[in-house]
Amino acid sequence: MNQTFPLLSALIVFPLAGALLVMFLPRRNAPLIKVAALIWTLAELALSLQLFFNFDAGAAGMQFVEERAWFPEVGISYLLGADGISMLLVMLTTLTTVLCVLCSWKAIEDKIKEYYVSFLVLETAMIGALCALDLVLFYIFWELMLVPMYLLIGVWGGPRRIYAAIKFFLFTMVGSVLMLLAILALYFHYGGATGIYSFSLVELYKADIPVLKQYWLFAAFALSFAIKVPMFPVHTWLPDAHTEAPTAGSVILAAVLLKMGVYGFLRFAMPLFPAAVVAATPLMSWLAIVGIIYGAVMCIMQTDLKRLIAYSSVSHLGYVMLGVFAFNMQGLEGGVYQMLNHGISTGGLFLIVGMIYERRHTRMIADFGGLSKVMPRLAAFFMIVTLSSIALPGTNGFVGEFLILLGAFKSNMLYGILAASGVILGAVYMLWMFQRVMFGKITKEENRKLADVTRREAAILVVVVAFIFLMGLFPGPFLKKMDASAAGYLKVMQARTAVYTSAGVDAAAQTAAK
Amino acid sequence: MAFGFIIPELVVAASAVACLLLAAFGRRAAAGMLSGAVALVGTGLAMLFTFLLWDVRVNIFNNLYTIDNFGTFFKGLALIVSLLVTLLSLRYVEREDIVRGEYYSLLLFGVLGMMIMVSSTHFITIFIGLEVMSISVYVLCGLLSGNARSAEASLKYFLLGAFATAFLLYGMALIYATTGVLDIRDVAGHLASGRFSLTPMFMIGLAMLIVGFGFKTAAVPFHMWTPDVYQGAPTSITAYMATGVKAAAFGAFLRVFYTAFLPFQAEWSSILWVVAVATMTLGNITALVQDDVKRMLAYSSIAHAGYILIAFVIGDQFSSAGILFYCLVYTFMNIGAFTVVIVLGHKDQENTGIESYAGLAGRHPLLALAMTVFLLSLAGMPPLAGFMGKFYVLSAAVKAKYYWLAVIGVLNSVVAAYYYLQVVMAMYFREASGELRRPDFSPVYTIVMAVSVWALFHMGIFPRDFLLIARKSLSMFM
Numbered sequence: 001m002n003q004t005f006p007l008l009s010a011l012i013v014f015p016l017a018g019a020l021l022v023m024f025l026p027r028r029n030a031p032l033i034k035v036a037a038l039i040w041t042l043a044e045l046a047l048s049l050q051l052f053f054n055f056d057a058g059a060a061g062m063q064f065v066e067e068r069a070w071f072p073e074v075g076i077s078y079l080l081g082a083d084g085i086s087m088l089l090v091m092l093t094t095l096t097t098v099l100c101v102l103c104s105w106k107a108i109e110d111k112i113k114e115y116y117v118s119f120l121v122l123e124t125a126m127i128g129a130l131c132a133l134d135l136v137l138f139y140i141f142w143e144l145m146l147v148p149m150y151l152l153i154g155v156w157g158g159p160r161r162i163y164a165a166i167k168f169f170l171f172t173m174v175g176s177v178l179m180l181l182a183i184l185a186l187y188f189h190y191g192g193a194t195g196i197y198s199f200s201l202v203e204l205y206k207a208d209i210p211v212l213k214q215y216w217l218f219a220a221f222a223l224s225f226a227i228k229v230p231m232f233p234v235h236t237w238l239p240d241a242h243t244e245a246p247t248a249g250s251v252i253l254a255a256v257l258l259k260m261g262v263y264g265f266l267r268f269a270m271p272l273f274p275a276a277v278v279a280a281t282p283l284m285s286w287l288a289i290v291g292i293i294y295g296a297v298m299c300i301m302q303t304d305l306k307r308l309i310a311y312s313s314v315s316h317l318g319y320v321m322l323g324v325f326a327f328n329m330q331g332l333e334g335g336v337y338q339m340l341n342h343g344i345s346t347g348g349l350f351l352i353v354g355m356i357y358e359r360r361h362t363r364m365i366a367d368f369g370g371l372s373k374v375m376p377r378l379a380a381f382f383m384i385v386t387l388s389s390i391a392l393p394g395t396n397g398f399v400g401e402f403l404i405l406l407g408a409f410k411s412n413m414l415y416g417i418l419a420a421s422g423v424i425l426g427a428v429y430m431l432w433m434f435q436r437v438m439f440g441k442i443t444k445e446e447n448r449k450l451a452d453v454t455r456r457e458a459a460i461l462v463v464v465v466a467f468i469f470l471m472g473l474f475p476g477p478f479l480k481k482m483d484a485s486a487a488g489y490l491k492v493m494q495a496r497t498a499v500y501t502s503a504g505v506d507a508a509a510q511t512a513a514k
Numbered sequence: 515m516a517f518g519f520i521i522p523e524l525v526v527a528a529s530a531v532a533c534l535l536l537a538a539f540g541r542r543a544a545a546g547m548l549s550g551a552v553a554l555v556g557t558g559l560a561m562l563f564t565f566l567l568w569d570v571r572v573n574i575f576n577n578l579y580t581i582d583n584f585g586t587f588f589k590g591l592a593l594i595v596s597l598l599v600t601l602l603s604l605r606y607v608e609r610e611d612i613v614r615g616e617y618y619s620l621l622l623f624g625v626l627g628m629m630i631m632v633s634s635t636h637f638i639t640i641f642i643g644l645e646v647m648s649i650s651v652y653v654l655c656g657l658l659s660g661n662a663r664s665a666e667a668s669l670k671y672f673l674l675g676a677f678a679t680a681f682l683l684y685g686m687a688l689i690y691a692t693t694g695v696l697d698i699r700d701v702a703g704h705l706a707s708g709r710f711s712l713t714p715m716f717m718i719g720l721a722m723l724i725v726g727f728g729f730k731t732a733a734v735p736f737h738m739w740t741p742d743v744y745q746g747a748p749t750s751i752t753a754y755m756a757t758g759v760k761a762a763a764f765g766a767f768l769r770v771f772y773t774a775f776l777p778f779q780a781e782w783s784s785i786l787w788v789v790a791v792a793t794m795t796l797g798n799i800t801a802l803v804q805d806d807v808k809r810m811l812a813y814s815s816i817a818h819a820g821y822i823l824i825a826f827v828i829g830d831q832f833s834s835a836g837i838l839f840y841c842l843v844y845t846f847m848n849i850g851a852f853t854v855v856i857v858l859g860h861k862d863q864e865n866t867g868i869e870s871y872a873g874l875a876g877r878h879p880l881l882a883l884a885m886t887v888f889l890l891s892l893a894g895m896p897p898l899a900g901f902m903g904k905f906y907v908l909s910a911a912v913k914a915k916y917y918w919l920a921v922i923g924v925l926n927s928v929v930a931a932y933y934y935l936q937v938v939m940a941m942y943f944r945e946a947s948g949e950l951r952r953p954d955f956s957p958v959y960t961i962v963m964a965v966s967v968w969a970l971f972h973m974g975i976f977p978r979d980f981l982l983i984a985r986k987s988l989s990m991f992m
Contacts, residue, residue, distance in 0.1 A: 070978070114879070143901070165939075169935065180924065184912035
C-alpha cells in the first residue's frame, strides 16, 4: 500500500495533463499528435500496472485511499480508493484506451487533435468514476464522461451520428440527474438522523434508512445505472450509439462505459439500500434474463455487423447483472470476471469490425462472404474472439459465464435454466454471423482484393487474443486479486440484507434464542 | 461620516457624470475612447471600495440606506457585470457606431441604480434605485441607431416596464396603507406584533409586489417582453440586462420578501412555486424551438430565473445562499455566451442564427471551445460552475423536502441540455456553409471570455470560498 505517492490521483490527473499537452501541439503535425497520445496512454498503462502489482490481494477493504478536504462545511471531500473490483476495472480502462489509440491511427483523418483530447479527458473521467468514494465526486466524474463520448460519437461517427449522440446524452442525463436528487436525499436523511452531513461513502454506508425511502432512492440510482448497463427496457440508446460511433468510440463504450453501470450497482445502489435490493432482486434478475434472451434474439435478425455486436452487449451484460444479483461468491466473481471478459472480447469484436470497415466502408453482413479466403489471419483472430464471445471452454468467456451460471443455479434454479438457454442463442447468432461474413464463397467482387492485417492491427489483436487465452486458461491470478474484496463485499451485503430476508431473520432469531 | 460608506456609489455617479460631460464637450472620436476609459477606471475603483466594505454593517441617512454583506455582495456583482460589459463595449460600440458618451454614462447610471436598489431596506429608496436602473436600461436598449428592432425593444421595454413599475409602486403604497411604515424591517415588526390582521388590501399589495418584481426578473407570466427586448437590444446591453438587472432585481426581491413578509411565507411561497415551475418549463420549452441563438439565450435566461425561483420558494438561509451563488455563476456564463454572440457578428449583420455557428470548431477552435464551456455550464454539467449553482439550489430544495420542485428542476435541466447541445452540435458536427466572414476578434472580447472561462472552472472546481461568501452575505440580515 503506497501511502506516500498518491497513485490514484496520479492515475486520474495524468490523462488530463496529456489532454492539455495535446491541445498545445501544432494541429498540422498529425504524426506528432498520434505518437504523443500513444506514449501518454502507454505511460498511464504502466502507472496502472503499479496499481495492479502493489495491490494487496489479501485485504478486503479499500486500498490506496486518499482523502483531502474539499468543502468540509458541506461534507464534500476528495476521497479516492480502490478495491479488487474497481482495481481490475481500472486496468481494463487503461489497457483499452491504449488499444483505442492504436486502432484510430489510420481511421481518423480529421480533427485529430480534438479526437485524442476527447479520449484523454474520457479516460480521466472513467478512472475518476471508478475510484471516487465521495458521492458528489463520483457524480462529477460520472457526468464528465458524457461530453467527450458525445463529441466522439457526434463528430467522428457514422451517418446517423447526430441522432445517436444526442440520444445517448439525453438518455444518460435523465438517469443521472434523478440520481443526483437521490444522492441529496440520502445526504440530508443521514445528516438529519445522525447530525453528520457527509457525502462520503464511508459514512453513508452506515445509514439506516426507512424501507419505503430506500425503495425510492434505490429506484433513482438503479434507473441511472440500468440505463448505463444497459438493461432492458432502457437499452434503446445503445444500438444507435454503438453503430454510429467511430471504431475506437464503440470499443471504449462497450469495454468500459457499460461496466460503469454495473460498477454503480455494486458500489452504490446495492450496499446503500439493502432492503430495496432484497425486494428488487427478482425484478432485476428477470430484467437481466429478458436482456439476455431479447438481446440474443435481436442479434439473430441483424443485418448490420456493428448493431449485431451492440445487441450482443445487451445480452452479455444481462449475464453480468444476473451474476451480480445472485449474491453468492460464484455469481459475483463471475459477474466481475465477465465484465473484464466482455471488455476484451466485445472490444475485440468492434476492433475487428472496424478493421473490416476501413477496408470495405460497409458494415452490412450481406456485403461480405468468404472473407477468410482473402484475409486468413484476420479470420483466425476473428474466430478466436468470436469463440470467446460464445464462451467456449479455454477462452476467458467460458470462465466468467460458467461462474455466473453456477451462481444463478445456486440462487434460483429457474434463473439458471433460462440463462443457460441464452448460451445456445449466443452461439447461434455469433456463428451464423461468422459463417455469413467469413466462410462460404466470395460473392462480391470488391471482397477479392482486401488486404490482410497490417502489423499495427496484428499487434492490437495479438494483445486481445493473448488476454483471451490468458484469462481463459489461467484465471487464477485475476480471480485471486478480487477474492478478498468479493468475499468481504458479500459478507457486508449478507449482513445488511439479513434484516430484510426471512432467512436472515430466522437466523438472527436463532442466535438470539441461544 | 456617513458619506464614507457610499464612496462606491459616489465614484460610479462621478464617472457617469464625467462621461456625460465628455460627450457634451469633448470631440467625438476622442470622447469615445476617453469615456470608455473613464467608465472602466470608475468601475474598477468602485469595486475596490466595495470590497473594502465587506463585513461592515451600518444604517445611514436615517435608515434610508443600509450597508451590509448582502448589499455589498450584490454591489460587487453589479460592478463585475459593469466592468465586463464596459470592457467588451470598448470594441462593440465602435463597431456598431453607437453614441459613446451617453452609452457609458447610461451604463454607469444603471449600475448606480442597481447598487441603490440592493442597499436599502426602505421601499422608497428601493424604488428610486429600481427606476434609475430601469430608465437607463430603457434608453440603452434603443441606442442601435437606425435599427428598427432596437427601437422596438426600447419602446416595448419602456411601456411594459413603466406599467410594471406602477404595479410595484402601488403595491408598496398598499403595504404602507395597511402597515403604516415604509421600512421593510418595520413592516416585519408590524406583522409580527399582535396588531396586524391579514386584510385583502395587504394581500393585493403583496401580489402587486410579486408582479412588479416578477416583471423585472422576467418570471412567467411577466416575461413576454424578454425575448423581443433581448433580441433587439445591442448585444452588450442584452448581456447587461440578463445578468446585472436580473441579479439586482432578485436581490431587491429577496431582501423585501425575506425581511418584510417572512411571517407569511407559506402564502407567497405557494404562489411562487407555481411561478417557478411555469418559468422553468416555459423558458426551456420555448427555447427548444428557437433557431436564433440570441433569442434562445433570452429564453434560457428566463429558465434560469426559474431555477433561482426554486430557491426563492424555499425561504430559508441555505436556499438564499444558493440564490446569491447562482446569480454570481450565472453572470459569468451569460456574459461569456453573449460575448461569443458579439464576436460572430458585424455591423450590418448580427449573425445570430444557428447557421452562423456551423463548423465553427473547424475554423476557430478556441472560440468554439469557449462557447462550449459557456453552454455546458448553462446546462449544468460538472465540473463547471453552472453545475455547482444548480447543485446548491437542488440541495436546498431536497433539504426542505420540496421533492417535486427538485424533480421538475432536474428534468428541465435535461430539456435545456438539448437546446444548448444544438449549438455545440452545430459548431462541432456540422460543416460551415455559405459565405464565411472572419469573426470580429478583438483583445477585449478575448479578455472577457478568458476571464469568464477561468471563473467558471474555478467556481466549479473550488466553489468553497464563493459559497461561504454567499452564506456570509445572509447571516447578517436573516
